[in-house]
Amino acid sequence: MSTESAKPPKNTREAEGRNRIPRREALKIGGGLLLTALPALSGQSQTKRVKKVIVAGAGIAGLSCAYELMRRGHDVTVLEASGRTGGHVRTVREGLADGLYVDAGAEHFTQPGYDRYWQYVKEFNLTALPYPRRNRMLRVLQGKMYSEDDLQNPNVLKALGFNQREVQSLARHAWWELPSLYFDPVLDKFTDEYRPFDAGLNDLDHLGMDQWLKQQGASASAIRYIGGTGMSALHVLWHAAILKLRKVPLFPPRVFRLKGGNQEMTDAFASRLGDRVRLDRPITGIEHSPSGVRVRYRESSEEKTMEAEYLVCCMSAVMLRQIPVTPAWPESKRYAIATVPYYTASRPFFQSRSRFWEKDGVSPSIEFNERALNHIWRMADDVDTKRGLLVSTADALTTGEAALKTFRRYYPGKSEDIELALVHDWSKDPWVMACETLNYRPGDLTKLWPALVEPHGRIHFAGAYADNLNWGMEAATRSANRAAERIDESS
Secondary structure, eight states: OOOOOOOOOSSHHHHHHHHOOOHHHHHHHHHHHHHTTOTHHHHHHTTSOOOEEEEEOOBHHHHHHHHHHHHTTOEEEEEOSSSSSBTTOOEEOTTOSTTOOEEOSOOOEETTTOHHHHHHHHHTTOOEEEEGGGTTOEEEETTEEEOTTGGGOHHHHHHTTOOHHHHHHHHHSOGGGHHHHHHHHHHTTOOSTTOGGGGSOGGGGGSBHHHHHHHTTOOHHHHHHHOOTTSBHHHHHHHHHHHHHTTOOSSOSOEEEETTOTHHHHHHHHHHHGGGEEOSOOEEEEEEETTEEEEEEEETTEEEEEEESEEEEOSOHHHHTTSOEESOOOHHHHHHHHHOOBOOEEEEEEEESSOHHHHHTOOSOEEEEETTEEEEEEOOTTSOOSOEEEEEEEETTOOHHHHHHHHHHHOOOSOOOEEEEEEEEGGGOSSSOOOSBOOOOTTOHHHHTTTTTSOBTTEEEOSTTSSSSOOHHHHHHHHHHHHHHHHHHOO
8 A cells, every 4th residue: 555645734724723633522532431431321322223333353442342332232243353352462371381471462551541441450350460560670771781770870870971961860860751851841732632733842743853852952872762763753742741641650660460461351351242253254345335334354265244334443554554445545544544653572481490580689670672682571470389480572573592692691690590481473473463553753643643543434443553642452442432432422
């Protein structure tokens, strides 16, 4: 599919008008989500006409959207291309001993920040565990490992190349707060998390974050560690502003996971939906009109069709852009679907004979910033075993051996007794190879927001890419609730 740019607006005001969500709709998106959890809603929906809806994709977005439609009384069918539910929410046990398990995809959730997700945690009686993955962080910078205390030492900071203003700030604040030194003066300009163009900073969409930081007087070291090269400065600042509006730190040190693995959530949705979820049915074509939709899909090598009043696309934009659509998407939607950027990654994990880091007195929460091992942390402390488990992220196509080699190159202790190195590589999964979205390129926020998330006729969109913040499980459930609510309220 072509990725030619849409015609740019003639001026900034035109760009703002074209890309704004009306205030009434913005309030509906942000505040209306909470209404879906109220018991009174199920009684209200009984008076509404039953609608037939197809949900494409059984990841957390598709499952939660289907669940919300089902409990409003609608006739919903979920078509999932793969042989399992959950998408990027996947808990792996195969190959591990003593009941150990790894969250191969979605890692954690926060409080606040994951508001809709927490409502499901309570509704399904799931157990949230504090996750110590960001406690006592160690960081490898310029080939050397530093503790949190080291990175508040002015002499260390000067040696790393920070300017005096940055040294003074980092000496008083945590390492991850460095961006706030430059971000904070502008974040209060964003007053509505769904309306980035109201902040009066639209020109920053055409400026890279690295360029903007340089204009603010940031050192080369600060620019390097804050990042943002090739990313829209407006998009990066908007994301930071959303977190501030939700009262969430830029790098939340206090995070949670579900006991038994985060797949407990998607399994809970799937069990309630039952045979409404149909696996191994990849969609091969979409037809739509003002009165309904027709979906072509494959089942046991046979082409079939299904008709409905509405379709909710809950697969990634990477998969959606491969599906023929008739009539074709309008230019703004086509560009958004074709352009939204993603990353893919792998999840190496190490099983050890003991929790050796405890004997060594070394924190297992380490940022390596290497392609074969980005960062690592411990998991499954709730499992009754003497063995240890370390979980990490790495670039796609990383092998367990390469990740382990990187770990051993930097680990400072002497008791390491890793006995098994495995990896789950998302890039090798044909249906969910794309993980979360990245910040947009300079100039693309104006084109992609809100065109990417807006419904087109009777087709709605949900998923980690279809909300204002790409925090997987929360963005997925927020956008899913938005789609279900709009369909439920439609005439």
